[in-house]
Amino acid sequence: MLAKAHGKISTVHGVVLRNLDDIKLIRELESDLDLDIWRAGLPGVKDAYIMVRPQFKEKFLERLDEAGIQHYVHNKDVVRALDDFEARFNQWKLRRNNDAIYNTYPRYGEIEAYLDRLGREYPNIVTVVNAGNSYEGRPMKYVKISTTNFEDSTKPIYFMDAAMHSREWVTPPVALYTIHRLVEDLRAEDRDLLENIDWVIMPVFNPDGWEFSHVENRMWRRSRSFNASISPICYGADLNRNFDIFFGTFSVSSNPCSDIYPGPFAFSEVESRNVRDMLYLHLDRIQIYMNMHSYGNFILYGFDNNTLPHNVAQLHYVAAAMGAHIDARKMADAPYYAVGNSNYVLYGASGTSQDYAQAIGVPFAITLELPEFDGYNFLVPPEYIEQINTETYAGIAETARLSYLFYRDRL
Incomplete structure (x- = not known):
């Protein structure tokens, strides 16, 4: 249940x-x-x-x-x-049997199989990579999408991940839909997104938590690591408090059972270490790091300690452009996106991947909080997935184009 x-x-x-x-x-x-x-x-x-x-x-x-x-x-x-929610989702799956993977809430094995299939069927543009295994041994798979096998240094890299917090089920479909649009359904108006930009997309940052939220506890947020010397009963840490920036200083709890427990030390969690290593592997060309969450209609950037990045004007411009393109396609009764520094618009949190990516040199590190609908909170009915996918993709496409322009200006 x-x-x-x-x-x-x-x-x-x-x-x-x-x-x-x-x-x-x-x-x-x-x-x-x-x-x-x-x-x-x-x-x-x-x-x-x-x-x-x-x-x-x-x-x-x-x-x-x-x-x-x-x-x-x-x-x-x-x-x-x-x-x-469970009853409604099960009924919906029966009605929509064999629906596309990006229009439902898939299990992690289904996501792995989808990525592997794309790697086999589109070997000229898709490479499937394991960033390393999770605590419970699941491969943290992502795709590299490139027409030039990631060998053209004039192309910026767009790095996207989802489901860092495992209960945020609506985030992996957006990542999967983005992959689909770039690989299986590339349209004429989007050809520049594939020709001018290389992509790194990890649909599930927290595969152990993702599976646990499907079979045990729908509201599970953290990783699933265990250390009996820290707690004999509590598992995991908040992966978005586990990065080595302002670690453990605000918006955290020392209680290892808390959803905002940051872990015993920075990068204590293998999942955050794997993503850190991915960032450094491509740091010279990553122009955008997009960390997707749910929910609230926010587009946020650093820093969380009451300071701003040196390029805050350009960063706000990119974030606002994303919000405008999503809002132009939103449902009539849906809220508009709020854009700004995460500490002022939402709240400050130490140890976030957004702040870490910005600090180590990614020009545009952004946290995207996907929309909310009709008071459903985290329990977004699957009927809304297609709407969220299509409107968010428009914002992703716009930030990708802007990243290309800013990157070319640096060359």
Whole structure:
């Protein structure tokens, strides 16, 4: 069951954010009360959605009341919501039997098989690579897409990954759809994306967590490493707190059971080490690093410590162009994307892959938070996947074209 391992009923509360002080309080309570922040919110624009475990509910609401922060029940029974999602997804799979892999939520073995098939059928442009094995021994596969076998130094590299947080099921379909459009369904208007740019796309950053979220706990976020000397009962670390930049300094918890536990030290997790090595392997040509998450309609860039990259004007330009191209194709009732520095627009987090990539020399390191629909939060019905894929691909294509222009100007 997808809802397995949740135990007692947890609730999700909407929190009406007024200012940065409210955000600061939420971040403090996140660690103190082991909160699970589903949506960080934006003061005056978006409420925060926060899952609270039963044993902390009274204290959480008390602290909000003391601060004069309005709140309400967004989801009174998370387990029921998970069960409903599972039933709906299973019915949808029966109706859409043999649907394209990028229009559903595939298991990791299916993703591996798809990448391997493309490597066999399109050997002139697709190379399948194993970045290294995950903690549980799964190959972390990605594709290199290139018309010149990655040997043309005049071409920038676009590096994309997804499912760093395993419960964010809607992110791998976007990566898979991007691969499909570049390889199997290359259209005349997109030929420049293949001829001018080389691509590195990893559909699942966290394969162990991805599988665990499918068979045990739909809301699992972290990796699946285990160290009994740290905790005899808790597994994994937040891979987006595990990179060696501002490590362990803010928006983290020392509790190894917390979803924002950064690990015992920077790069303690093999998955983050493998992606780090991928970045260094191609660092001289990577122009964009796109780290995909869900959800909230955000396009973010560094740094998370109240500083800005030296090229922030160009970085904001690229991010805003992405948002504009996605918004032009969004559903009528969907929110518009918010664009800006992650610390100011969303919240600061130490040890992120975005900040690390930016710091080591990637010109445009971006975190993309895919859209939310109708209060479904992480449980996006599969009926929305095609919409998310097509609108997001338009933004990806635009950032790729801009990356080419900026890269050529550097040569």
